[in-house]
Amino acid sequence: MQLGIIGLERCGKTTLFEALTQSETDVARKGEVRIGTINVPDERVDILSKMYNPRKTIYAQIQYVLPGARDAQAKSTDAIWNPVRTCDALIHVVRNFQDQGGEDPNPSKDFSRLDQELVFADLVVVEKRLERMELDSKRGKKVDTEEQDLLKACLELLEQEKPIRTNPELAAAPKLRGFTFVSAKPTLIVFNNDESDDAMPQVSGLGESEICMVVRGKLEAELGLMDPEEAQVFLEEYGVKTTARDRMIRKSYELLGQISFFTVGEDEVRAWTITRATQAVDAADVIHSDIKRGFIRAETLGYQDLIDTGSYVEAKKAAKVRLEGKTYIVADGDIINFRFNV
Numbered sequence: 420m421q422l423g424i425i426g427l428e429r430c431g432k433t434t435l436f437e438a439l440t441q442s443e444t445d446v447a448r449k450g451e452v453r454i455g456t457i458n459v460p461d462e463r464v465d466i467l468s469k470m471y472n473p474r475k476t477i478y479a480q481i482q483y484v485l486p487g488a489r490d491a492q493a494k495s496t497d498a499i500w501n502p503v504r505t506c507d508a509l510i511h512v513v514r515n516f517q518d519q520g521g522e523d524p525n526p527s528k529d530f531s532r533l534d535q536e537l538v539f540a541d542l543v544v545v546e547k548r549l550e551r552m553e554l555d556s557k558r559g560k561k562v563d564t565e566e567q568d569l570l571k572a573c574l575e576l577l578e579q580e581k582p583i584r585t586n587p588e589l590a591a592a593p594k595l596r597g598f599t600f601v602s603a604k605p606t607l608i609v610f611n612n613d614e615s616d617d618a619m620p621q622v623s624g625l626g627e628s629e630i631c632m633v634v635r636g637k638l639e640a641e642l643g644l645m646d647p648e649e650a651q652v653f654l655e656e657y658g659v660k661t662t663a664r665d666r667m668i669r670k671s672y673e674l675l676g677q678i679s680f681f682t683v684g685e686d687e688v689r690a691w692t693i694t695r696a697t698q699a700v701d702a703a704d705v706i707h708s709d710i711k712r713g714f715i716r717a718e719t720l721g722y723q724d725l726i727d728t729g730s731y732v733e734a735k736k737a738a739k740v741r742l743e744g745k746t747y748i749v750a751d752g753d754i755i756n757f758r759f760n761v
């Protein structure tokens with residue numbers, strides 16, 4: 420899973436990136452794209468790993484992409500959008516703390532300003548492509564009318580200053596995937612508050628396609644660099660129950676409708692990420708295309724059933740281990756042993 424971090428100048432993108440990836444500032448590389456990969460903390464993987472004592476334990480991973488800082492002189496915003504075009508979703512950071520310069524935060528205004536930039540970036544692409552298609556059709560060349568209709572639907576939304584993600588069907592249309600529209604991406608809106616404040620600001624114009632959360636970026640960045648015991652004391656002091664890092668990871672899964680299944684054994688305990696409602700045969704494909712090709716059965720045990728019975732052997736005795744077919748819908752926390760033959 421790849422998530423791009425965007426936001427206006429000095430809203431706390433770098434601070435948040437560093438809190439998420441637990442990395443330190445590197446001022447020399449301010450203009451460059453930074454990519455940080457993190458292991459997704461998962462207590463279930465910890466417990467499975469204790470149970471099986473494998474040679475390797477592999478957590479699910481998330482990659483955060485931070486475009487280089489905006490250059491005031493730059494004429495185009497491509498440098499901001501291009502690095503996040505291939506991301507699965509965006510994290511839109513909105514400043515809700517008092518800037519050193521003294522400017523009061525205005526999260527409503529800031530949010531819609533950047534959101535409109537997303538809309539505009541896509542509008543330019545849509546208009547260009549539609550013009551091209553019109554020209555082609557005048558010249559007697561065949562155009563893909565389905566694509567054209569989809570683009571016209573996008574145009575209509577964008578002209579009303581609405582991001583494409585407000586129409587989920589359109590945002591997910593396979594024919595439009597190649598355009599990598601930025602306003603079509605699922606977006607997590609993160610309000611970056613002052614240390615002393617954890618209230619969600621009132622922002623108008625947020626619809627159902629938006630998932631919001633509040634973080635205290637600076638506090639979290641400090642936290643990210645502490646050792647666990649030190650962090651625990653700090654967390655209690657500020658009354659933080661779960662770190663922003665953990666909350667953001669959870670929200671990202673929610674945003675993208677993602678879940679995990681596990682494979683276990685002496686060699687390896689591993690978490691795999693799939694989209695909710697994925698069939699067993701496609702889950703197999705995530706591991707290896709051969710397993711999909713030669714799929715016979717998915718030997719499946721729910722995580723909770725394993726915990727309740729205490730071991731795989733006991734779970735089997737209690738008839739909790741099921742043999743599922745290709746079309747079985749994998750559930751969050753399933754422990755799967757694929758039987759296949761190629």
Ligand SMILES: Nc1nc2c(ncn2[C@@H]2O[C@H](COP(=O)(O)OP(=O)(O)OP(=O)(O)O)[C@@H](O)[C@H]2O)c(=O)[nH]1
Nearest residue numbers: 428429430431432433434488516612613635636637
């Ligand atoms: N009080 C407070 N200050 C913060 C918070 N987050 C960031 N800052 C400060 O705000 C300033 C900008 O933060 P950055 O993380 O550099 O913001 P940015 O979005 O990466 O900025 P550019 O890359 O320059 O656009 C820094 O001085 C931070 O220390 C916060 O949650 N609270």
Ligand SMILES: [Mg+2]
Nearest residue numbers: 432433434488
């Ligand atoms: Mg920055």
